[in-house]
Amino acid sequence: MNIMLVLIPISLLLVALAVWAFFWAVDHDQFEALDRAALAPLLEDQSDD
Amino acid sequence: MDGSQASGICAHCGEPLGSAALAIPGAHGLQWVCCAGCRAVMLFLEPTSEIDAQSFADWDRPELLAQAQTEADGQRTLSLAIDAIHCPNCAWLIERHLHALAPSIGVNVDVPFRLLHLTFDPARVRLSQVVAVLAGLHYPPRLVSLDAKQRQQHKRDLKALFVAAFCAMQAMMFAEPLYWAAPDLPAATALFFAWISAVITLPVVAYAGGRFFRGALLELCMRRPAMDTLISSAISLALIGSFVGLLQGSSLVYFDAIAMFVFVLLLGRVLEARLLAGSRIEQARLLNNAPALAELASGERLALNELILGMQLRAFAGETLLADGVLLSECALVSEALLDGESTPCGKRAGDAVLAGSCVQSAELIYTITALGSATQLAQIAQLSRRAAAARAPDAARAAQMAMRFTLLVLVLAVLTSMAWWLIAPERALAVTLSVLTVACPCALGLALPLTRALAHARLQSMGVLLLKPDALARLAEADHALLDKTGTLTTPHSGVPRITLQGAGSLVAEQAREIAGALEHRQNHPLAHALAHPSALLASTVEVLPGAGLRGLIGGELWTLGRPALFGLDDDGTVVLDGPRGRALFDINESIKPGVEHALSEMRSLGLDAEILSGDSLERVARVGRQLGISTYLARQSPAQKRAHVQVCIERGQRVLMLGDGINDAVALAQAHVGVSFACGSALAQTQADVLLLKNDLNVLASAIALARRSEAMAIANLRWAQLYNLLAIPAAALGLIGPGWAALGMGLSSLLVTANACRLLRNPRKTRPQQTETVPT
Numbered sequence: 078m079n080i081m082l083v084l085i086p087i088s089l090l091l092v093a094l095a096v097w098a099f100f101w102a103v104d105h106d107q108f109e110a111l112d113r114a115a116l117a118p119l120l121e122d123q124s125d126d
Numbered sequence: 127m128d129g130s131q132a133s134g135i136c137a138h139c140g141e142p143l144g145s146a147a148l149a150i151p152g153a154h155g156l157q158w159v160c161c162a163g164c165r166a167v168m169l170f171l172e173p174t175s176e177i178d179a180q181s182f183a184d185w186d187r188p189e190l191l192a193q194a195q196t197e198a199d200g201q202r203t204l205s206l207a208i209d210a211i212h213c214p215n216c217a218w219l220i221e222r223h224l225h226a227l228a229p230s231i232g233v234n235v236d237v238p239f240r241l242l243h244l245t246f247d248p249a250r251v252r253l254s255q256v257v258a259v260l261a262g263l264h265y266p267p268r269l270v271s272l273d274a275k276q277r278q279q280h281k282r283d284l285k286a287l288f289v290a291a292f293c294a295m296q297a298m299m300f301a302e303p304l305y306w307a308a309p310d311l312p313a314a315t316a317l318f319f320a321w322i323s324a325v326i327t328l329p330v331v332a333y334a335g336g337r338f339f340r341g342a343l344l345e346l347c348m349r350r351p352a353m354d355t356l357i358s359s360a361i362s363l364a365l366i367g368s369f370v371g372l373l374q375g376s377s378l379v380y381f382d383a384i385a386m387f388v389f390v391l392l393l394g395r396v397l398e399a400r401l402l403a404g405s406r407i408e409q410a411r412l413l414n415n416a417p418a419l420a421e422l423a424s425g426e427r428l429a430l431n432e433l434i435l436g437m438q439l440r441a442f443a444g445e446t447l448l449a450d451g452v453l454l455s456e457c458a459l460v461s462e463a464l465l466d467g468e469s470t471p472c473g474k475r476a477g478d479a480v481l482a483g484s485c486v487q488s489a490e491l492i493y494t495i496t497a498l499g500s501a502t503q504l505a506q507i508a509q510l511s512r513r514a515a516a517a518r519a520p521d522a523a524r525a526a527q528m529a530m531r532f533t534l535l536v537l538v539l540a541v542l543t544s545m546a547w548w549l550i551a552p553e554r555a556l557a558v559t560l561s562v563l564t565v566a567c568p569c570a571l572g573l574a575l576p577l578t579r580a581l582a583h584a585r586l587q588s589m590g591v592l593l594l595k596p597d598a599l600a601r602l603a604e605a606d607h608a609l610l611d612k613t614g615t616l617t618t619p620h621s622g623v624p625r626i627t628l629q630g631a632g633s634l635v636a637e638q639a640r641e642i643a644g645a646l647e648h649r650q651n652h653p654l655a656h657a658l659a660h661p662s663a664l665l666a667s668t669v670e671v672l673p674g675a676g677l678r679g680l681i682g683g684e685l686w687t688l689g690r691p692a693l694f695g696l697d698d699d700g701t702v703v704l705d706g707p708r709g710r711a712l713f714d715i716n717e718s719i720k721p722g723v724e725h726a727l728s729e730m731r732s733l734g735l736d737a738e739i740l741s742g743d744s745l746e747r748v749a750r751v752g753r754q755l756g757i758s759t760y761l762a763r764q765s766p767a768q769k770r771a772h773v774q775v776c777i778e779r780g781q782r783v784l785m786l787g788d789g790i791n792d793a794v795a796l797a798q799a800h801v802g803v804s805f806a807c808g809s810a811l812a813q814t815q816a817d818v819l820l821l822k823n824d825l826n827v828l829a830s831a832i833a834l835a836r837r838s839e840a841m842a843i844a845n846l847r848w849a850q851l852y853n854l855l856a857i858p859a860a861a862l863g864l865i866g867p868g869w870a871a872l873g874m875g876l877s878s879l880l881v882t883a884n885a886c887r888l889l890r891n892p893r894k895t896r897p898q899q900t901e902t903v904p905t
Contacts, residue, residue, distance in 0.1 A: 081315070085300075085322055092296055092326065099288045103281050109234050109243075115214070 136160035138168050169262055182254040182261065184419060189429045191248060195274050201232070203274070204244045204253070206267035207411040208260065211240040216265070223259050227251070239407050242267065243277075270410050276403050283396045290334035290392050294385035297323045297330070301382035313375075320372055320379045327365075327381035335361055335388040337395070356533035357391060357572050363540065367556055390878065394576035401583035405592040409819055413810050420448050423492050430499070437495050441486045450502045451493035453478045458491040460484045464789045464809045465504070467742025467764075469613045469717040483790050483809075504811075507766050507790055511815050514770055515797035528846045529575070536853070543861040554863065561860045574845040574881035581888045582838035590821035591831045598817035601801035603835035604782045606734055609773065609795065611787030612741035612751055614808065615825075617717040624702075624713040632709020639711035643704050646677050646688050684708065716747070719754060726825030727755060733832055735784065740769055742791050769795035786828070788812050803828060838888055845881040852877050 102108065134143050137150075137157040148165045149156045159165045184190070194202035211217065217235035220242060224233045232245030244256065260267050300323040304316055311319075338361065341354030361384060368379040419427045423438035430448060433439075438454060441447055447460070453474045461471040462484045471487045474480060480493050482502040499505060543562050547555035582599055586592070593599055610616055626636040645664040666686075669679035676689025686706035687693070694703050694710075702713040727737055739760035741748045748762040761772060773795045776783045785792065785799035788808025796802030797815040804816035807823055820827055856873055859865050865873075 081318075088296070089322070089326070092292065095292060096289060096329075099292075100285055103284050103288075106234060108281075108284060109236070 290389035450497035605784035607781035634709035729829035
């Protein structure tokens with residue numbers, strides 16, 4: 078059971094990381110234009126213009 | 127590229143120019159293309175922004191820029207409504223072109239709401255350039271005023287929901303061993319797991335559940351404890367209880383339940399808030415928020431705050447007057463329908479007073495400003511309606527009241543139980559109190575009420591009914607007396623063009639009749655002269671005025687008579703009759719009753735709402751409409767303040783007043799009434815004061831909306847009843863220590879499922895037998 082003492086803090090760290098990543102995404106408008114996201118891979122890079 | 131039309135070939139594809147040829151203004155003069163497709167490609171390849179920017183110079187005015195929000199780094203953010211946005215491709219096109227204009231612009235296209243959120247630096251990009259690009263792409267924008275806080279709130283909601291959902295899952299994971307393997311676990315390991323789930327639950331309560339605590343604080347300050355009080359006391363008691371247990375070394379804790387509870391309640395809240403925000407955005411899109419510019423008689427254009435008394439302003443047909451003033455033009459036709467309910471446009475002569483907010487019907491007029499800004503009658507009405515809105519009693523809907531009583535009962539029971547157990551068996555007091563709270567957990571209520579409301583909101587939105595205030599649904603359901611404005615609500619105001627009916631077998635045609643009437647009325651100082659004024663090549667000679675409102679004159683050798691029906695022995699129905707050797711024509715200058723109004727009124731009557739007309743128009747016209755619609759109670763010539771006073775009288779009589787109106791003069795009554803309903807095509811002031819907005823100009827939707835609101839309120843109450851019944855059985859059992867926390871949690875879950883399923887019944891169509899009339903009325 079001692080492995081728990083390592084794994085659980087790691088999982089807590091991962092939780093913190095996930096929350097941070099989600100907050101970052103929300104703050105950077107990643108959830109704003111959801112209709113556009115599907116098209117993004119098909120577009121050329123801006124630098125190609 | 128050879129762009130001249132003379133070459134006869136398309137500048138893009140080289141095909142010969144056909145009948146569908148189009149011109150594009152380019153840097154080197156006009157370029158001609160053969161079709162709309164080539165035009166679109168040309169514009170795509172060479173945006174014509176610089177050239178067109180001049181015609182959008184109004185967008186660069188400082189007072190417009192002042193409406194943009196200033197960010198910390200000097201950037202401005204602004205929202206534009208673009209009705210032409212249709213699909214993600216539109217968004218792509220707009221983004222691409224604006225980035226080509228200036229890579230520094232932040233472009234965010236909201237496709238569902240057809241909005242463009244811009245972030246730009248005014249020093250580097252002028253707004254007129256942006257607008258020129260958009261207009262060039264055939265996406266003409268409109269400035270709208272959106273609550274910037276709303277987008278921030280949405281982001282906060284997303285974050286809170288994520289924290290609640292994610293951490294609740296973790297808490298459950300760590301609690302799992304405590305449920306299934308508790309007997310086999312060493313006490314120290316169990317305690318370790320319990321501590322971990324406590325750690326992971328804390329952010330859920332503190333961050334995601336924060337709004338419940340703030341809401342509870344607000345409710346307590348207003349001395350109206352309701353849902354938030356119940357929720358936050360349940361959360362905090364369970365949390366404190368679990369921590370006390372934890373410190374005493376017990377692993378019998380409920381952190382996972384607390385976290386899940388917060389998540390589920392938050393979900394209901396966020397859903398409801400999202401729909402309300404959506405309704406508000408839809409409403410905001412309807413209004414053009416660009417600051418109005420006044421044109422001086424000299425042709426110069428000024429912002430409203432630059433005007434001073436005594437300036438001479440020019441207004442064109444269809445425009446709204448911006449200040450109170452005195453007419454300088456010889457004569458003019460203005461419609462004050464939105465301002466005072468008067469259905470016929472009034473003819474004004476030089477020296478007559480004209481009011482801000484009235485709409486110009488004749489070609490053009492010039493007036494001198496006598497009152498500006500807050501001194502205008504319009505501003506005074508706006509001020510009055512703000513005061514009425516502030517004075518309106520906060521609503522305590524039946525469902526909310528039930529929830530409040532229920533809250534108090536549960537709290538008292540929990541305290542009594544813990545006290546009793548403290549006396550009988552102190553070591554079990556905590557566990558039993560916790561299971562009472564878990565059983566009584568208002569999860570079902572906290573979820574059912576917002577969910578029912580959210581579903582009703584969504585259904586109403588699909589019917590074209592927007593709820594603009596948080597308690598609008600409950601208020602709509604409670605309405606039992608309808609006060610109806612006449613002009614614009616029941617009737618379509620007269621447009622200035624008479625409807626002409628020809629009678630008899632004469633050779634007269636409608637256009638001739640107008641010309642003859644126009645010739646007779648030429649230079650007559652007659653009340654009807656303005657309504658029938660019409661440019662006429664004909665000349666009337668020896669015009670004599672007949673006693674009893676009539677005219678007679680010779681036109682081209684024929685004798686024509688124009689006058690009230692009584693002059694010709696007809697019943698007076700408000701029309702004007704033209705009679706002569708070539709036939710008879712009836713000019714109807716009355717407003718017409720909107721199609722579908724009668725059906726809507728009978729629907730509302732069957733819902734128990736008796737109707738009353740409250741109009742600013744003349745008694746004669748109000749009485750006629752009342753007769754036609756079978757409404758026997760009506761009040762005419764009502765000023766905004768009188769309308770408000772009448773609403774107050776009805777409220778004091780104990781009636782829950784639904785005020786329906788679209789005019790500026792209705793705004794005060796709309797704000798005062800129990801529930802105010804307005805139309806999307808009505809005045810801006812009425813829209814901002816209304817609780818409910820009808821997107822279609824159709825009253826039938828209102829009757830269906832009231833029925834739906836009532837069903838949803840009934841369902842909320844049914845759900846509350848169920849929750850009470852369940853608690854009535856379960857709380858005593860828990861208080862006696864008969865129900866373990868596991869069973870309590872199971873009961874809570876099933877109860878939530880039941881109320882959710884019940885709420886979802888709202889999605890079903892209630893009346894399949896009667897087809898709903900939801901066609902838009904052509905206006």
